[in-house]
Amino acid sequence: MKKYRILSSLFLSLTSALITLGSPSALSAQQPELVYRLGLEQRPTSPTSWGQGAAHITALQPESPAARAGLRVGDLLLSIDGVMTAGLSAREVDELLQRPTGMHLVTLRRLGQPKPETLLLIPEAKSRAARTERELARAYAAYSPEDQAEWPLSYQLSYQVQPGFDFATVRRYAFAPSSEQNRELDDALYSMIARQLQALGLQEDKAAPDLIIECYYELQPTASPRLDAAKPAQSLRYHPEEERVQLLPIIPEAGPDEGSYQVKLSVQMTRPTEPQRPVWLAETREGLSEPMTLKDFARYTLPVMLRPFPFAPSGSRQHFTARCSRYLYTGLHYALEDLGRVVEVEEASPAFAAGLQPGDRILAINGRTLGDIDLTRLSEEYRRFVRETGSYREAGPFGYWSPKAYGALRKAFASQPYSYLFAFRPYVSEDRGGLLTLEIERSGERYTLQLQPELRQESTLIPLDQ
Structure with a gap:
């Protein structure tokens, strides 16, 4: 079985851990006596996608200044203290947020809202020579x-987005009708999707939707499974609702005929007027060493699959760090x-x-x-x-x-x-x-x-x- 590493090596010097934690990854001030923390991760968008090159938030630390200010994953950071972020690298945007100031005026754009919004973002400040309980918990x-643990995760996820589609026009969505045979499973999947989209500010509206959403799925035994005894038969996966990592019978980087079962799951979004042309598509195909229900598989996969919406990360495999912290x-x-x-x-x-x-x-x-x-x-x-x-x-x-x-x-x-x-x-x-x-x-x-x-x-x- 593949071995995974706890956040701090069990034999790491406490001194080293405490000193390392004195340099917050999110934000450091230029003054030697203070460090600041915002608690957000951001990346630039594609110039041809929603956002047109502006920075967007990819992760927020709960209980952080950014979260308390009302920022959300997926928000576009159009400007910071009057400086436009379009065309800037992630490092350049971080430098705007690292400037020694007690507050930042941030202009952002959200799905489902026609106009930009301005928020006041006030970083947390603490002495560089002090350690918070958050830092102590990680050190111990x-x-x-x-x-207190940090886990590397890898998902087989691929995305497509219609070039030039203006997601600023998207306010409402509806789900495609289900057959009687699939209704129970569809309802469960649609409920997971609805929670994610509502957190982004979109509303379900069956009468006048801007997008139609449909799930496609398949779970079946592999006809002639190719099994590699030297290859791990399980993967770590993050459970978003329970905020913990679990080991599941998903074969890491499985090929089309690996594993006893094959599972496929995709989410397709189309315009009502063009049902055959997806504006956004996410898909995963995994090999299973043991059977799982589609509903259980979706509980771990759908929230992560939908996390980048409406952006489309490149590549067929997406990598994450799951940081579990309770204290x-x-x-x-x-x-x-x-x-x-x-x-x-x-x-x-x-x-x-x-x-x-x-x-x-x-x-x-x-x-x-x-x-x-x-x-x-x-x-x-x-x-x-x-x-x-x-x-x-x-x-x-x-x-x-x-x-x-x-x-x-x-x-x-x-x-x-x-x-x-x-x-x-x-x-x-x-x-x-x-x-x-x-x-x-x-x-x-x-x-x-x-x-x-x-x-x-x-x-x-x-x-x-x-």
Whole structure:
């Protein structure tokens, strides 16, 4: 079986992980003392497609400034602070967003809306010498691969788009009629498609649609399957609704006669006046090592297949990074060189409401004393923890904890000061994210504060070549 790699190598130095995470991929400021984060990925569009060369958003990080501002995947970024993006490379657009400013005025265009819209985009700013709980959770990925992992994914997806078609005219869609024999499956597929299109601002209208949508599918045994024992019989696939990665019986890069079954699925969109000429078409053909229902296959495939609409990525294989991130958030920023000291407290956060202040020293979290929090020693303790708990993991590609070892794991976590980040998992705490009790020192005085953390789910799928 092919081996997959957890986000942070289990034996990666915690020091290296924390320092690396100090340079956000989304946005870095020019000032040495601050870094900024927007939480978006973008690519230029084709000059002949919808967008006419402007940048468009390909991924958004949940709970990010870009997501809170109301941006959506698929939005066209027409201009940033008055500078048009048409004709600019992705790097040049990133440079516009990296300029040291407290806010950006962004003009964007969306499907289903006749006029451009202007939004104010305010980046998050933090000290370069501080680490957020998001960054700590990623650095401590080996604590909980279920919650902090990054997986490379590959899908056999191909696209076609009608040259010159103006998607600015598209507001409404309708689904092609189903036969009685196929109605149940069609209804399930159409429901998945409708959720995706409604998120883009399009509305279903059977009376006056701009586009007619139809699905074509086929699942059948392979007549004379060609099986390669040396080739993996399963693939990792992202479940968009559950925000997690699973191993499915899909043969990686299967040929036309590989696997016990062949599955085909396509989504075709046409104008009512030209039903034989697709304006947008997406298709996948996969080999299966074991049977799957078409409905189950579509649950994993359709949302990813529709993600680029109305654009048409080139090639027959699309590559993604699935970033799974779940952790408990309080709003504290810890000093990189002294992880027991609070550098900043985010406004309106649980820590802010509880009365935590910059400069506070955290002595213990839920009775777990921080003690000597030198990065070198923390790294040594982290590596030791990983080595000593290796036998508690299940076999397979994920490295998840075995439920049989939860009791032993709770004891192993007892001395880990930042394991509260994953406290909603039963192997750490049976209360799954109850109140945190922090013992702090402020101006020579000691205090005990309680706060209720928030569960943050920030999983996302990032296209690599669109």
